[in-house]
Amino acid sequence: MAGVQQGQWRAEQVPPQIWSEEVNQANKAALLAWVKETGIQLVQINGQRKYGGPPPGWTGSAPQSGSEVFIGKIPQDIYEDKLIPLFQSIGRLFEFRLMMTFSGLNRGFAYAKYMNRRSAQEAIAALNNFEVQAGCHILVCRSTDKCELCIDGLAPSVKEHQLMPMLQELTTGVLSVSLHPSPFKKQRQLAEVKYVSHQSAAKAKKALVEGSLSVCGDQIEVDWLKPNIKQELHSASVQTISEILLSSCTNRDTPSQMPPGPVDCHMLPQVSSVLNYLNIQCEERQLGTPVFLTKCVQRNPEGWLQFWYQVVIPKYPTPFSGFIWIKPDCFGLEDHEKVKNAVALQLLKILGKCPCKTYSV
Missing domain, CATH: 3.30.70.330 (RRM (RNA recognition motif) domain)
Known part of the structure; x- marks a missing residue:
């Protein structure tokens, strides 16, 4: 011993x-x-x-x-x-x-x-x-490039329009910033920050970890955004949007706008597209017209296109974003318009306002 x-x-x-x-x-x-x-x-x-x-x-x-x-x-x-x-x-x-x-x-x-x-x-x-x-x-x-960071512990008073310019000053290549209620810290916010490349995100992570973000809140933590956390954040956002829209239409007389049973969204009365229908629903509930951002990110060997999209409802603080595959030249629509209609259809279905059949997109 x-x-x-x-x-x-x-x-x-x-x-x-x-x-x-x-x-x-x-x-x-x-x-x-x-x-x-x-x-x-x-x-x-x-x-x-x-x-x-x-x-x-x-x-x-x-x-x-x-x-x-x-x-x-x-x-x-x-x-x-x-x-x-x-x-x-x-x-x-x-x-x-x-x-x-x-x-x-x-x-x-x-x-x-x-x-x-x-x-x-x-x-x-x-x-x-x-x-x-x-x-x-x-x-x-x-290898899948990691391009997204999460900044956890931000004060409730922090807004996206305040955080974005600060991150652009401290780092380079910021594409978008989304704020969500933090799933880890009570009464705090978590920022989802997307960069143009893995290299930009890695440099930003190093700069933010070594620097100080105390101006935005106490005990700030910066890390890569893990897929399971991202899914949890967006699931929570969708649920909140759904609650807002559904609560706003309580006791509303809607049969003339929403026929019962499965319907073709393109056949809704006085609506030329699903996107228009989503716009009407949001405007009538005084949420403002949804703003769509779309970007084609890749094409697979079969010709399908993958788009990144983000939908911002003006009177709701966090955007609705993700990726979607479409087949070009379907229904005679331009690719970006097809994406907007497909995303609008998904959003309406999630919100429980459109009991429509699913299109192949």
Whole structure:
């Protein structure tokens, strides 16, 4: 027992930088030899070691979205001398990032960005579940850029039109800001902030965490917006909108405007589109005309278009936003008009004001 205690004491006395060098010496030496032999340049910053981005000799713009893959389940004693050649065997790499620990081990995951989407798809097909080491199979899948932050703990008095310019001054690339009641802090607000790219969002997160937002409230917390939190926020927003609209039409005589039973929304009396019907419903309840923002973000191989949308009801503090797929040239409508009608239909159905059948959008 005394020997064990002495050994533990000695280990604790070793300076961190020396202790780090003692970990995984053989593979570190192999990595250094490979770097010297190939002349490849690796730069370590902010807990990750990076090659390229862009690589030597690169000209032109960065690869399009969808060209990066996520690599998981990497044994912690494997480094770029094994990983980069493996992923380069599929296609030329624009960038490779390996997440690192303070001790010089990897954190078990990395990102490989190719010159195009096709190479990324081929890497997933060829290397997912690849046995990179005896008994160790790596995970390779499509990398999803995180572009949204959440700022929790904002004071109830903070408004979107106040927060937006402040964030634009402190960070770059802000696309939109939405305020929601915080699900974690009583009588506080949570801001959902969307940026133009993952890089912009990452820089903003670093700047906001290191800076001070006490002007907006106490105990501000900044983090990535997780999908489950986003879903919870928007579900709460939809429920609140529904309660406002439904409570405003209590004891209202609506049979002439809303025929009972399933109906085709395009056939509603004196309404040329679902969008017009939503506008009429909101105007009659003095909520103001909904403002739509739409942006096409991608097209799949079958020709379907994915749009991002945001609907702002003037007298309701938070917008209704999300993504929707549409098939172009349906019903003779322009793509953006089709999106607006499809979103209006969904919103009416969620609000319980339009018992209509679902269109294929």
